[in-house]
Amino acid sequence: MLRYAIRRILLLIPVILSVMVIIFTILYFTPGDPARIALGQEVTQEAIEAFRASYGLDDPYLVQLGRYLYRAVFHLDLGNSYIMKSAVxxxxxxxxxxxxxxxxxxxxxxxxxxxxxxxxxxxxxxxxxxxxxxxxxxxxxxxxxxxxxxxxxxxxxxxxxxxxxxxxxxxxxxxxxxxxxxxxxxxxxxxxxxxxxxxxxxxxxxxxxxxxxxxxxxxxxxxxxxxxxxxxxxxxxxxxxxxxxxxxxxxxxxxxxxxxxxxxxxxxxxxxxxxxxxxxxxxxxxxxxxxxxxxxxxxxxxxxxxx
Amino acid sequence: MSDKNTQAPLLDIRDLSIRFNTDSGVVHAVNHLNLSLQKGKALGFVGETGAGKTTTALAILHLIQSPPGEITSGEILFEGQDILRMTEAERRDIRGNKIAMIFQDPMTSLNPIMTVEDQIMEVVSLHTDAKGEELRNRAHEMLQMVGIRPERGKEFPDQFSGGMRQRVGIAIALACRPTLLIADEPTTALDVTIQAQVIDLIKHLQKMVETSLLLITHDLGIVAEICDEVAIMYAGRVVEYSDLRQLYTKPMHPYTQGLFNAVPRLDSEPGGRLAVIQGLTPDPTDLPEGCSFSPRCPYVQDICRQEALGLKEYEPGHFVDCHFPLGMNGGLGA
Missing domain, CATH: 1.10.3720.10 (MetI-like)
Incomplete structure (x- = not known):
């Protein structure tokens, strides 16, 4: 019984990793710019670029995905909210x-x-x-x-x-x-x-x-x-x-x-x-x-x- | 039924009729059936599939699904009391205790998620004051009696073969030492090699527990092996009833004779055709008028198509539902 439970829990790892990859990918390709929405309409181009840079939004897809997975898996860090700035x-x-x-x-x-x-x-x-x-x-x-x-x-x-x-x-x-x-x-x-x-x-x-x-x-x-x-x-x-x-x-x-x-x-x-x-x-x-x-x-x- | 027996029969079914109200019409499963069984005797209840044997057996336990089933007439006297007029509590007291049943298909008649000893203990706990360890001991005793090692009691039905499961079914049925044991085609679902073992076991235990036996089957050989009396059932009624020897040496109903002719014989010509009874059993939603065997009877007369006779004692203890029984004066056959 215990061995079965442990095996099932270990099996959760690939499932959850897949979920993370899929949801990240979907959101990456979703139209709409988080920076613009977070900062509002009246904002300078510099501010937007600074926002994008600070969250690494300009990096290529694979780099962003890798960073997200790395932080989540090894630091249990799901990132910070763009709007509330607090930890997710x-x-x-x-x-x-x-x-x-x-x-x-x-x-x-x-x-x-x-x-x-x-x-x-x-x-x-x-x-x-x-x-x-x-x-x-x-x-x-x-x-x-x-x-x-x-x-x-x-x-x-x-x-x-x-x-x-x-x-x-x-x-x-x-x-x-x-x-x-x-x-x-x-x-x-x-x-x-x-x-x-x-x-x-x-x-x-x-x-x-x-x-x-x-x-x-x-x-x-x-x-x-x-x-x-x-x-x-x-x-x-x-x-x-x-x-x-x-x-x-x-x-x-x-x-x-x-x-x-x-x-x-x-x-x-x-x-x-x-x-x-x-x-x-x-x-x-x-x-x-x-x-x-x-x-x-x-x-x-x-x-x-x-x- | 017979006045010669001074002792009242253990089971006396009188004029029992059961019908099922289905979408395709009213099925007349049992029609004015009469049957009696003396204490300690074994009665073989023989008939084709659909003749109403199982329905009759379930009626004795009052376990017919209702709706659609409905008992429309008759009485079932067990030890002189009419089961059909008892309260449900009185009937529960009898079920599994005084009247027990072995079911046809051992693969489906045991609860798949209860250990077999629990299933035996359940019936014992319902009808005795035994508790705890005593219950378990009784269950183990029963397992031993049917030839299963008591250690296997902790196992579940799917860990047993068909024959072993039927032994468990027998153990459940006999656990409270019933006065009447109904065995509903107990070997039909089993391999031929296992059939003989199970039949021997039932025969042996019937004597040991001193129970009366109502054996439902369509195998005339099994009846000859175990039973003292035979009732032949056709289209929901008993057409011939007598003791074993009389019926086997001198079948009087044309249907009974047809059944015996249909049994292959050791001395019959190899490659020859087996005898068959012409036609099919009548549609129970639309039974023929008069004698229900008349459409298939080789000796049919006009009166057979007009009125049914009912069981008549042609010879002492030999009852036949036929206007012209074979081998009698006025009979046409044999």
């Missing part, structure tokens, strides 16, 4: 906890609500409840996050006044962003749970469990659910990764200062080091989540060998 790592460190908190609670919420919803639909297949939940999940999957967020603000903040529409510090501030962000993942988790459970419920070993005289609830929870868990876990981990990245929209709507909003602003101002840092964070987080889930698979099902 400290900017990220300030924002990551908020984003993680948002993504984490959204995953928890969509899992805790989505899995039972899927189970109930599978047990009561074709019932009115099943059709209703199916309709609801269809809505959840189809509605874009920004639209759902705006509707929630309109309903719960403007009209009902139950929850504030900004911030992410108190519990009541957290309600709407989490609802918004978890909407589609909740729907996806519920649907996957339903179909995965349906497949398992009709299998022979469930009939064997019933033939032993086991209670139906135990049959479902002890025999069916663990067997249905593999696809559900895959989806949850993918959703977690998506939520980390997908929180960009939610953070913007609810004015939450997380990584997402930091990146959004950085994209507008061509603040390349921040964008690179943000993407790096999301890809590392995504990889680590996948690794965790792969290890969990093996805990649930011994047939998944860790080789």
């Amino acid at each position: 790592s400290s900017e990220l460190a300030n924002r990551i906890p908020t984003t993680m908190k948002l993504a984490f609670w959204s995953v928890v919420f969509s899992t805790v609500v989505g899995i039972p919803m899927g189970i109930i639909c599978a047990i009561r297949q074709y019932s009115i409840l099943d059709s209703f939940v199916t309709l609801l999940t269809l809505l959840g999957v189809s509605m874009p996050t920004f639209w759902m967020g705006l509707l929630f603000i309109l309903a719960f903040s403007v009209h009902l006044g139950w929850f504030p529409s900004m911030g992410f510090d108190t519990v009541s501030e957290m309600v709407l962003p989490i609802l918004t962000l978890s909407g589609s993942s909740l729907a996806i988790i519920a649907r996957i749970t339903r179909s995965s459970m349906l497949e398992v419920i009709h299998s022979d070993y469930i009939r064997t469990a019933r033939a032993k005289g086991q209670k139906e609830s135990v049959v479902i929870m002890k025999h069916a659910l663990p067997n249905a868990m593999i696809p559900i876990m895959t989806i949850i981990s993918m959703q977690f990764g998506m939520l980390l990245g997908g929180s960009i929209v939610t953070e913007a709507i609810f004015s939450i200062s997380g990584v997402g909003r930091l990146m959004l602003e950085a994209i507008n101002t061509r603040d390349y080091p921040i964008i690179q840092g943000g993407v790096l964070f999301i890809s590392i987080a995504f990889s680590l989540i996948n690794l965790t889930v792969d290890i969990l698979y093996a805990c649930i099902d011994h047939r998944i060998h860790m080789k």
Whole structure:
């Protein structure tokens, strides 16, 4: 188990290096001059050249790429923001906890609500409840996050006044962003749970469990659910990764200062080091989540060998 | 069914009808089926695929998926009590405890992510007061009984071969020493070489645990080896029922005779064609009127197409659902 984990972690190195090269390359060839945006319209040619020189923006592509990778790998230095002048790592460190908190609670919420919803639909297949939940999940999957967020603000903040529409510090501030962000993942988790459970419920070993005289609830929870868990876990981990990245929209709507909003602003101002840092964070987080889930698979099902 | 037995039968199925409501119509899987089994006896339940054997067996445990399945009439008396009228809790008490079942496909009927000893322990814990180590010991005892080393209890089903898995299935079924063991084609999914071992094991353990056996199969040879009585099933009903010797020496229903003729014989001409029963089993969504075998029966008469007879005792203990049983006065065949 440990050897497998170490190997998987070592495998992350080429993945992350590739991500760094790709994102650097894309940004290098993106139109727009960071110097002009950072310094504003009224600026002398000398100032622009001085800015470009100080950040090494005039160097050839390979030199810039090499320098970026060298600093990141050997000095853990992701560079400084063009706009805020501060270190990218400290900017990220300030924002990551908020984003993680948002993504984490959204995953928890969509899992805790989505899995039972899927189970109930599978047990009561074709019932009115099943059709209703199916309709609801269809809505959840189809509605874009920004639209759902705006509707929630309109309903719960403007009209009902139950929850504030900004911030992410108190519990009541957290309600709407989490609802918004978890909407589609909740729907996806519920649907996957339903179909995965349906497949398992009709299998022979469930009939064997019933033939032993086991209670139906135990049959479902002890025999069916663990067997249905593999696809559900895959989806949850993918959703977690998506939520980390997908929180960009939610953070913007609810004015939450997380990584997402930091990146959004950085994209507008061509603040390349921040964008690179943000993407790096999301890809590392995504990889680590996948690794965790792969290890969990093996805990649930011994047939998944860790080789 | 028989008045000659003073003892009440262990299992007595009366007029059982089961149908499945599917998109392509109502499937009449079991139609007015009558069957009884005495304590300690082994009954062979023979019929083609789709004759309703497994459906009947699942009905005894009340495990028919509903919907689409529906028991429309009849009663299933087990030790004098109607299983169909029990509460779910009473039925759970019987399942795995007094009535246990061995399933057809050992590759899929064990939970793939539970160790085999856990799967045996589960049924024991449900029906006895045993706890902890005692449970484990019982599971190991059962494994030993079916010829698996107890150390292998920690392994998962996929680490066993098909025959070994069926042994685990047998261990689960017999763990609570049931009064009735239902074996649903226990060897169909196994290699021929393993079949004999599993059949011998079931035969041996049936005597040892003193359980009655309802053996579902389409193999007349296996029935001859294990069973005391035979019921032949066709299109959802029992067409002939008697003790083994009587039925094998003197099959009276034309369908039964057809089945025996279809068995290849050692002294038959090499390269010769095997006998077949003409036609196909009727579509269960659209059963023929009268006797359901009438479209295929070589001895069919007008009355056969108009009304079904129902089981009739032509000889003591020999029940046949036929207007003109073979070898009887008025019968046409043989």
